[in-house]
Amino acid sequence: MSFESKSHQLLSKIATNNKHGENSPYFDGWKAYESNPFHPTKNPQGVIQMGLAENQLCFDLIEEWIRNNPKASICTPEGVNQFRHIANFQDYHGLPEFRNAVANFMSKVRGGRVRFDPDRILMSGGATGANELIMFCLADPGDAFLVPSPYYPAFVRDLCWRTGMQLIPVQCDSSNNFKITREALEEAYEKAKSEKINVKGLIITNPSNPLGTTIEKERLKSIVNFINEKNIHLVCDEIYAGTVFTTPNFTSVSEVLQEIEHCKKDLIHIIYSLSKDMGLPGFRVGLVYSYNDEVVNCGRKMSSFGLVSSQTQHFLASMLSDNMFVENFLAESSRRLKERREFFTKGLEKVNITCLPSNAGLFFWMNLKSLLKEKTFEGEMMLWRLIINEVKLNVSPGSSFNCSEPGWYRVCFANMDDETVEIALMRIRAFVGRQKGKTVEIKRWNSNLRLSFSSRRFEENVMSPHMMSPHSPMPHSPLVRAT
Numbered sequence: 141m142s143f144e145s146k147s148h149q150l151l152s153k154i155a156t157n158n159k160h161g162e163n164s165p166y167f168d169g170w171k172a173y174e175s176n177p178f179h180p181t182k183n184p185q186g187v188i189q190m191g192l193a194e195n196q197l198c199f200d201l202i203e204e205w206i207r208n209n210p211k212a213s214i215c216t217p218e219g220v221n222q223f224r225h226i227a228n229f230q231d232y233h234g235l236p237e238f239r240n241a242v243a244n245f246m247s248k249v250r251g252g253r254v255r256f257d258p259d260r261i262l263m264s265g266g267a268t269g270a271n272e273l274i275m276f277c278l279a280d281p282g283d284a285f286l287v288p289s290p291y292y293p294a295f296v297r298d299l300c301w302r303t304g305m306q307l308i309p310v311q312c313d314s315s316n317n318f319k320i321t322r323e324a325l326e327e328a329y330e331k332a333k334s335e336k337i338n339v340k341g342l343i344i345t346n347p348s349n350p351l352g353t354t355i356e357k358e359r360l361k362s363i364v365n366f367i368n369e370k371n372i373h374l375v376c377d378e379i380y381a382g383t384v385f386t387t388p389n390f391t392s393v394s395e396v397l398q399e400i401e402h403c404k405k406d407l408i409h410i411i412y413s414l415s416k417d418m419g420l421p422g423f424r425v426g427l428v429y430s431y432n433d434e435v436v437n438c439g440r441k442m443s444s445f446g447l448v449s450s451q452t453q454h455f456l457a458s459m460l461s462d463n464m465f466v467e468n469f470l471a472e473s474s475r476r477l478k479e480r481r482e483f484f485t486k487g488l489e490k491v492n493i494t495c496l497p498s499n500a501g502l503f504f505w506m507n508l509k510s511l512l513k514e515k516t517f518e519g520e521m522m523l524w525r526l527i528i529n530e531v532k533l534n535v536s537p538g539s540s541f542n543c544s545e546p547g548w549y550r551v552c553f554a555n556m557d558d559e560t561v562e563i564a565l566m567r568i569r570a571f572v573g574r575q576k577g578k579t580v581e582i583k584r585w586n587s588n589l590r591l592s593f594s595s596r597r598f599e600e601n602v603m604s605p606h607m608m609s610p611h612s613p614m615p616h617s618p619l620v621r622a623t
């Protein structure tokens with residue numbers, strides 16, 4: 141009997157159900173990258189990671205702040221006198237100065253147009269933990285949340301795996317640039333009702349992952365009206381709020397609810413994190429901001445499972461209270477994201493590859509329909525395999541985001557340096573040229589390094605728990621190795 145089937149007997153059904161979503165191509169791309177990661181000198185023909193929504197463009201600003209503020213850390217001679225107090229602190233309300241600083245930061249990210257009450261802030265391990273926490277508070281096993289597609293692949297794991305709730309996609313498509321319509325919301329809601337599914341709410345990401353777009357104010361109002369009428373919850377994952385780099389500006393649900401008459405505020409909950417806007421995913425700072433007192437009370441109790449380390453709270457309280465630093469950081473981060481996105485997409489335009497117009501996020505939504513051999517999801521996967529095997533780029537296929545039409549791919553652009561961007565662009569151009577029958581000189585890849593989906597070596601790498609993604613629970617995930 142294999143290890144896997146034995147462990148299935150020994151472990152709980154909930155732990156071994158397939159809702160972790162590890163089998164998605166989104167994670168397969170990760171594994172392919174992990175088995176052959178690009179390095180400019182050590183492995184120049186390796187896979188470039190473009191499936192990772194990380195914001196690595198502003199580390200220099202944070203490092204400079206750290207150097208200038210040694211007192212912020214309890215592990216420096218300047219800050220060590222706070223060591224005992226902070227090392228002991230474990231109140232699940234969080235350090236008051238941390239909650240104040242975070243409330244202030246959330247307001248700044250939203251242009252200062254709204255204020256947040258520090259007493260409504262709940263802590264969790266990243267937005268991952270925050271999303272699970274809110275679902276635990278709102279949904280019973282079998283209950284459903286509507287989610288506009290395409291959506292963040294790990295929602296299945298974060299929202300459904302341990303809670304037993306389910307997601308029902310709201311179909312959006314390219315005919316209106318994947319915007320959420322009232323009709324699509326009604327259709328998904330009515331369909332669920334007709335199947336006797338108890339719809340508890342709607343979850344949206346604004347700005348959207350994977351689209352990199354923001355929801356306009358009027359549309360957001362219509363969404364809030366929809367959930368008010370149906371008397372269901374609205375969870376807004378605003379984890380990319382601070383990544384907006386060009387107009388239209390970001391409108392948070394917190395602004396909209398102030399403008400709607402008789403808005404049932406206690407149906408509305410915001411998910412936030414410092415993973416994307418500050419580029420600190422390793423700090424695992426996730427937050428739920430709920431307008432519902434009962435959710436705040438219940439969620440507060442749950443915080444015991446995912447407290448942000450007091451050391452991290454202490455450090456961030458200091459950094460995020462530095463208004464000058466925060467304002468400069470947010471402005472500079474947007475500027476760099478804009479510049480990077482433009483550089484990348486202009487490079488693609490040269491070979492007639494277009495992307496969905498976007499104004500936010502750490503990624504863009506690339507349209508490769510013209511390169512599909514057949515306009516099906518199988519065709520999309522065939523092209524994806526070519527891209528990962530031959531072009532050696534890990535981009536994520538639209539189907540892994542539950543996109544309703546084939547041919548879209550998410551490309552992350554903020555997790556690499558300028559030189560890597562150039563190489564990625566060069567590879568894409570060469571590939572497209574070749575696909576379109578042009579004679580483009582491309583390097584012959586060293587056959588030993590070549591990944592083949594049919595080869596045993598690849599299967600071993602893909603299937604081995606040692607090569608799981610950083611979002612994987614396996615003991616040898618890069619996340620664990622990195623610590």
Ligand SMILES: Cc1ncc(COP(=O)(O)O)c(C=O)c1O
Nearest residue numbers: 266267268292345349413415421
């Ligand atoms: C929409 C969305 N929500 C939540 C997360 C998880 O973020 P965190 O690293 O804070 O857990 C991500 C990460 O990619 C995301 O894109």
